[in-house]
Amino acid sequence: MSPETPAGNVWPIWEVFVRSSRGLSHVHAGSLHAPDAAMALRNARDLYTRRNEGVSIWVVPAEAIASSDPDAKGSFFESPQGKDYRHATYYTKSEGVKHL
Amino acid sequence: MSTSPETTTETHDGGHGDISVGVATAGTSGDATASATRITPGNALRPEDIALAVSRGAAKPTEDAAELALRLGDDALILAQRLGHWISRAPELEEDIALGNIALDQLGHARSFLSYAGGLNGKSEDDLAYFRDEDEFRSIELFEQPNGDFAVTIARQFVVSYYQFELYRRLTESTDATLAGIAAKAVKEVDYHRDHSTQWVLRLALGTDESRAKMIHGFNVIWPYVDELFRDDELTARLAAAGAAVEPSSLRADFDRLTGEVLAEALLDIPQVPAALGGGRQGRHSEHLGFMVAEMQVLARQFPGASW
Numbered sequence: 001m002s003p004e005t006p007a008g009n010v011w012p013i014w015e016v017f018v019r020s021s022r023g024l025s026h027v028h029a030g031s032l033h034a035p036d037a038a039m040a041l042r043n044a045r046d047l048y049t050r051r052n053e054g055v056s057i058w059v060v061p062a063e064a065i066a067s068s069d070p071d072a073k074g075s076f077f078e079s080p081q082g083k084d085y086r087h088a089t090y091y092t093k094s095e096g097v098k099h100l
Numbered sequence: 101m102s103t104s105p106e107t108t109t110e111t112h113d114g115g116h117g118d119i120s121v122g123v124a125t126a127g128t129s130g131d132a133t134a135s136a137t138r139i140t141p142g143n144a145l146r147p148e149d150i151a152l153a154v155s156r157g158a159a160k161p162t163e164d165a166a167e168l169a170l171r172l173g174d175d176a177l178i179l180a181q182r183l184g185h186w187i188s189r190a191p192e193l194e195e196d197i198a199l200g201n202i203a204l205d206q207l208g209h210a211r212s213f214l215s216y217a218g219g220l221n222g223k224s225e226d227d228l229a230y231f232r233d234e235d236e237f238r239s240i241e242l243f244e245q246p247n248g249d250f251a252v253t254i255a256r257q258f259v260v261s262y263y264q265f266e267l268y269r270r271l272t273e274s275t276d277a278t279l280a281g282i283a284a285k286a287v288k289e290v291d292y293h294r295d296h297s298t299q300w301v302l303r304l305a306l307g308t309d310e311s312r313a314k315m316i317h318g319f320n321v322i323w324p325y326v327d328e329l330f331r332d333d334e335l336t337a338r339l340a341a342a343g344a345a346v347e348p349s350s351l352r353a354d355f356d357r358l359t360g361e362v363l364a365e366a367l368l369d370i371p372q373v374p375a376a377l378g379g380g381r382q383g384r385h386s387e388h389l390g391f392m393v394a395e396m397q398v399l400a401r402q403f404p405g406a407s408w
Contacts, residue, residue: 032194039299043194046201052142
């Protein structure tokens, strides 16, 4: 996938996800400019893994990411508030179970 | 660009806090202290390890090995100084950092080689880097060539990284354990430098008419200095006989083949230009080195022992 180059000869923006260790998930690390996916991976390697932070990198064209609307916070994210039955708070701990 | 998640870095006593990791054991230290939740510097042979091994007498170069280390250390040091000039001047911030990373890799190799070379007569890496004059440097002329435009720098990087990769790859089998250790660390880094320059050669050569013209110009400027990389002399003959290094001329076939593949993909011809005279290994340099060395050394010479 190759995003369209914006006007003004500016490289497109890519979002970078780095996995710090085997078994963990990729976490958003930041963004960068690059002319294409291959260079975006290399720039990400130079920018976000120079202190041994990662074992794997994903880069995604920023324009390919759909994000939630900040203005819709109320309808999107406030509904679960107060619904504590969705948390495991009503269970009683069985005897002898450790590490809960 | 936003901040990376490296703020969670912790001081890690078990890994690199321990400076006693010596040349002899560094190869086996591996990733045993790696953690899923902590960012650690990792374990690799560092210049400090070599300086320590040298100062304790655990590693001492022969006269020939020290001269080779001086040559390779000077190559890397001069290139690092050149590349450092790109910081804040590259076409994009991301490329600033890419070239800066490569410069720091080269500086690391220089520090290791010079620390080892200094072991012959009790000199430190700083003594060698800051308190020698121009004609005492043993670097090949290619490394001191001016940055030019971005394409010239990429052409220089392309030649250097393919040369260094072939050199270090063979040096990992050196009978000199310290040289082999330095090369084993360096070869992985130089492998990435090859990739970086190759990516740019392809993009510039196959990009616009202007970028292609600049890439062709870059190779025409740099190519006269290729020959000097592969010249044998009495030192390299003695080192080769001792199994401590290979003759530079023996790297040429692989260099030609691998660079040729990239140049063919980039639809570029190998420049037909006469070779420069080149006398860097004997301390005869082009007119560029003196100015560069003066700038590199001025602080250390004006304020000896300065630290910050």
